[in-house]
Amino acid sequence: xxxxxxxxxxxxxxxxxxxxxxxxAVEVHHPRSIRRxxxxxxxxxxxxxxxxxxxxxxxxxxxxxxxxxxxxxxxxAAEGISPMVTPxxxxxxxxxxxxxxxxxxxVQPEGAPDEKHLRIRVRxxxxxxxxxxxxxxxxxxxxxxxxxxxxxADHLPDVIAHIARDPLDPAFDxxxxxxxxxxxxxxxxxxxxxxxxxxxxxxxxxxxxxxRSRLHYERPTATFTRPRTAELLGHVRDVMNAALAVGGTSFxxxxxxxxxxxxxxxxxxxxxxxxxxPCRRCGTPIRRRPWMNRSSYFCPRCQRPPRG
DNA sequence: CCCATGACCTGTTTGC
DNA sequence: TGCAAACAGGTCATGG
Numbered sequence: 001x002x003x004x005x006x007x008x009x010x011x012x013x014x015x016x017x018x019x020x021x022x023x024x025a026v027e028v029h030h031p032r033s034i035r036r037x038x039x040x041x042x043x044x045x046x047x048x049x050x051x052x053x054x055x056x057x058x059x060x061x062x063x064x065x066x067x068x069x070x071x072x073x074x075x076x077a078a079e080g081i082s083p084m085v086t087p088x089x090x091x092x093x094x095x096x097x098x099x100x101x102x103x104x105x106x107v108q109p110e111g112a113p114d115e116k117h118l119r120i121r122v123r124x125x126x127x128x129x130x131x132x133x134x135x136x137x138x139x140x141x142x143x144x145x146x147x148x149x150x151x152x153a154d155h156l157p158d159v160i161a162h163i164a165r166d167p168l169d170p171a172f173d174x175x176x177x178x179x180x181x182x183x184x185x186x187x188x189x190x191x192x193x194x195x196x197x198x199x200x201x202x203x204x205x206x207x208x209x210x211x212r213s214r215l216h217y218e219r220p221t222a223t224f225t226r227p228r229t230a231e232l233l234g235h236v237r238d239v240m241n242a243a244l245a246v247g248g249t250s251f252x253x254x255x256x257x258x259x260x261x262x263x264x265x266x267x268x269x270x271x272x273x274x275x276x277x278p279c280r281r282c283g284t285p286i287r288r289r290p291w292m293n294r295s296s297y298f299c300p301r302c303q304r305p306p307r308g
Numbered sequence: 309c310c311c312a313t314g315a316c317c318t319g320t321t322t323g324c
Numbered sequence: 325t326g327c328a329a330a331c332a333g334g335t336c337a338t339g340g
Contacts, residue, residue, distance in 0.1 A: 001332075001333065001334085002334095003334095032316090032317085061334075061335095098334080098335085099334095100317090100333085100334060100335085101317085101318095101332070101333055101334065102317090102318085102319095102332090117318090137317085137318060137319070138316090138317045138318050138319080138332090138333090139316085139317055139318080140316075140317065140333080140334060140335080141334090184310090184311090185310080185311075186310090186311070186312090190311090190312085193334085195334085195335080202333075202334070203332090203333065203334090251332090252320090252332095254319095254332090292312090292313085292333090293313085293314080293331095293333075294331085294332075294333055295331085295332085295333095310340105311339105311340090312338105312339090312340085313337105313338085313339085313340100314336105314337090314338085314339105315335105315336090315337085315338100316334105316335095316336095317333105318332100319331105319332095320330105320331085320332090321329105321330080321331075321332105322328100322329085322330070322331090323327105323328090323329080323330090324326105324327095324328090324329100
């Protein structure tokens with residue numbers, strides 16, 4: 001289940017093995033994997049041909065690859081709706097990627113056998129002998145091509161402008177996050193998973209950060225003090241950096257880096273997936289509770305539920 | 309606007 | 325043994 005650390009590992013792999021290369025051809029094997037590209041598979045493939053890939057970027061769980069070399073080509077322009085409205089000089093293009101639940105971006109030797117769930121193949125116009133593959137069992141993830149926000153130095157795709165900065169972004173505003181928490185009438189885990197408040201946190205790292213902070217997942221955000229928010233953010237950053245240092249968390253073969261290798265953070269998890277195992281602080285068995293069609297893992301002693 | 313919930317998707321595990 | 329239900333859960337549309 002790729003969250004920020006896993007996506008960052010993939011970004012680094014793309015940076016090393018894909019950035020700077022020019023696309024020769026794209027094959028779309030499953031339409032659902034390009035569903036966010038509303039102009040369809042043929043348009044996606046045709047417009048990528050000949051483009052050069054720039055530096056790989058990430059915000060939260062989203063990845064993107066700025067591309068250059070094509071003509072003016074927003075989706076609306078390509079559809080012929082209003083080709084004169086958007087001057088091509090004010091914006092760029094980027095390939096947006098989201099791994100969803102089970103998506104993988106793999107750099108494979110050309111001619112390696114196709115994976116069972118190969119959805120998209122990108123061939124390059126060079127002699128390096130490798131290609132980029134998007135493999136995705138559950139098809140929650142996908143690729144698409146978008147205009148970038150005019151003037152944005154990071155070439156942010158316009159369709160993810162609503163996604164908040166992530167806690168490892170130097171420009172993340174801790175004070176603004178605290179103020180937003182105080183305004184919300186919701187509970188802390190919901191807020192941590194809300195990608196418009198803070199991005200990159202999913203079910204695993206939310207439970208880990210809450211365990212480290214000794215906070216129950218249903219604590220109302222309106223009860224948070226500035227120091228409590230600061231401590232929580234510190235634990236979010238610590239656990240993500242620790243995971244990043246060992247290549248992320250791999251529960252099964254569904255999360256791997258671009259070279260197909262797993263991460264090793266699973267063995268360091270304190271709460272997630274540890275139902276009935278002793279809390280590493282106090283020895284009380286960790287509990288699992290159904291929560292929002294998924295699970296929350298917590299220590300019933302260290303993380304007391306809020307009153308009421 | 310704010311917040312909560314269901315739909316989407318497939319392979320594996322669990323239970324009767 | 326076989327089948328069904330539960331489970332994994334990120335994002336977005338929708339409805340209160």
